[in-house]
Amino acid sequence: EDKVVQSPLSLVVHEGDTVTLNCSYEVTNFRSLLWYKQEKKAPTFLFMLTSSGIEKKSGRLSSILDKKELFSILNITATQTGDSAVYLCAVSGANSKLTFGKGITLSVRP
Amino acid sequence: NAGVTQTPKFQVLKTGQSMTLQCAQDMNHNSMYWYRQDPGMGLRLIYYSASEGTTDKGEVPNGYNVSRLNKREFSLRLESAAPSQTSVYFCASSHRGLNTEAFFGQGTRLTVV
Numbered sequence: 001e002d003k004v005v006q007s008p009l010s011l012v013v014h015e016g017d018t019v020t021l022n023c024s025y026e027v028t029n030f031r032s033l034l035w036y037k038q039e040k041k042a043p044t045f046l047f048m049l050t051s052s053g054i055e056k057k058s059g060r061l062s063s064i065l066d067k068k069e070l071f072s073i074l075n076i077t078a079t080q081t082g083d084s085a086v087y088l089c090a091v092s093g094a095n096s097k098l099t100f101g102k103g104i105t106l107s108v109r110p
Numbered sequence: 111n112a113g114v115t116q117t118p119k120f121q122v123l124k125t126g127q128s129m130t131l132q133c134a135q136d137m138n139h140n141s142m143y144w145y146r147q148d149p150g151m152g153l154r155l156i157y158y159s160a161s162e163g164t165t166d167k168g169e170v171p172n173g174y175n176v177s178r179l180n181k182r183e184f185s186l187r188l189e190s191a192a193p194s195q196t197s198v199y200f201c202a203s204s205h206r207g208l209n210t211e212a213f214f215g216q217g218t219r220l221t222v223v
Contacts, residue, residue: 042215
């Protein structure tokens with residue numbers, strides 16, 4: 001059975017801090033790993049990673065995938081209160097099955 | 111650009127009642143999904159449909175049925191609602207061949223009393 005484990009489950013930081021969110025996975029026929037941000041409504045897409053070692057960046061957010069060790073990290077630099085949200089990691093596997101982890105709740109204090 | 115449309119947005123059911131959650135996408139996506147979200151549990155896959163005409167069970171299928179009516183529509187049915195099915199339900203879709211991200215509907219908040 002496909003499995004996605006995210007850590008830590010929650011964390012609290014102050015504005016300006018840098019955070020690293022972790023995602024490890026076990027999946028049959030890996031196709032891609034996706035990161036989403038969720039703020040009290042539907043998840044919004046951040047990144048999709050398919051190849052090892054290639055960093056995806058969008059402003060202060062970046063993510064990288066290690067297919068050998070079966071994990072990904074999402075980095076957020078110079079955090080802002082608007083980054084407070086639940087960050088979800090998902091893997092797409094055999095037959096397009098899309099499995100999510102439990103999410104990481106990030107709270108950024110002023 | 112509608113994207114993924116779910117109806118209804120809110121629903122209250124009595125234990126034992128039945129209902130169908132509707133989902134439609136206008137992006138010509140092959141794959142569609144139904145998830146439930148409970149506090150601290152992330153998104154748990156109920157059923158998915160890799161392409162029109164196929165459906166598969168996810169992690170938590172018990173108490174639910176689905177129908178992939180056509181390429182656009184994927185409905186979720188609760189035959190006899192239970193309080194344990196109180197949750198927020200999300201429908202999503204993606205393009206299987208192009209390996210794109212999944213796009214989500216706005217969710218249905220269901221309460222079973």
